[in-house]
Amino acid sequence: xxxxxxxxxxxxxxxxxxxxxxxxxxxxxxxxxxxxxxxxxxxxxxxxxxxxxxxxxxxxxxxxxxxxxxxxxxxxxxxxxxxxxxxxxxxxxxxxxxxxxxxxxxxxxxxxxxxxxxxxxxxxxxxxxxxxxxxxxxxxxxxxxxxxxxxxxxxxxxxxxxxxxxxxxxxxxxxxxxxxxxxxxxx
Numbered sequence: 001x002x003x004x005x006x007x008x009x010x011x012x013x014x015x016x017x018x019x020x021x022x023x024x025x026x027x028x029x030x031x032x033x034x035x036x037x038x039x040x041x042x043x044x045x046x047x048x049x050x051x052x053x054x055x056x057x058x059x060x061x062x063x064x065x066x067x068x069x070x071x072x073x074x075x076x077x078x079x080x081x082x083x084x085x086x087x088x089x090x091x092x093x094x095x096x097x098x099x100x101x102x103x104x105x106x107x108x109x110x111x112x113x114x115x116x117x118x119x120x121x122x123x124x125x126x127x128x129x130x131x132x133x134x135x136x137x138x139x140x141x142x143x144x145x146x147x148x149x150x151x152x153x154x155x156x157x158x159x160x161x162x163x164x165x166x167x168x169x170x171x172x173x174x175x176x177x178x179x180x181x182x183x184x185x186x187x
Contacts, residue, residue: 002125002173004133005042006142007035009054011165017085019078021053029057031166034186036062038168042132044068048124049136050076059136070136075116078138082107093140093162097155114144121145122176142169149178 011028024032039062047063049056051072063070082104086092095102096110103109124133137145139162146169147153161167164185172180 001179002129002131002133003042004121004124004135004171004173005039005044006135006137006145006169006171007039007059008137008139008142008161008164008167008169009052009058010035012054019052019080024054024057028054028165031186032058032061034166035059035168036065038184038186039134040066044134045131046128047071047134047136048073048076050078050138050141052077052138055136055138059134062134068134073120075120076135076137076141079110079113079140079144080106080108090159093158094155097158110140110144110147113141114148117141117145118148125173125176139167146171146181150181 010024010031012022013025013028016022035058044066047059047068048071049059051074056070056072059070062068081092083106086104092104100110100114124135139158143153143158143161149171166186168184168186170182170184171178
């Protein structure tokens with residue numbers, strides 16, 4: 001059995017509009033210690049992350065403490081909304097969950113996000129059989145991964161978790177098949 005711990009990034013500094021380089025806010029930085037504490041006894045073998053700064057920085061304390069190199073994988077990145085900042089994220093997200101092909105100009109739809117993330121997950125599973133893995137990720141990317149394995153994960157569930165910034169989901173796999181999905185909310 002392979003277990004992947006998907007760690008949704010900690011609280012970012014929303015005043016920074018640059019999605020790739022948006023850092024964690026001070027509260028988010030402090031909260032990362034709780035991620036390290038949670039993961040410290042999980043016998044982790046490898047650490048991957050989205051290349052986005054907030055995802056990397058969320059798991060950096062853990063990786064540094066246990067001397068892991070964080071392997072950044074471009075296709076684990078968050079969904080690209082558009083070339084501009086949108087003010088009504090909730091309405092946009094609802095439209096995307098109602099229609100997985102909906103997207104704004106120069107943005108991505110949820111099918112695209114799900115496909116590229118699942119392709120990476122399958123590669124990770126094939127090269128890390130029977131190991132425990134950590135992946136630094138994002139709310140929407142993680143939600144599409146869960147939805148791939150559990151179709152009951154929809155907009156209503158996404159709405160419940162979208163503001164949880166210390167949020168881990170672990171999924172147990174036999175081969176490429178998910179056999180168990182568990183949420184961990186860290187306070």
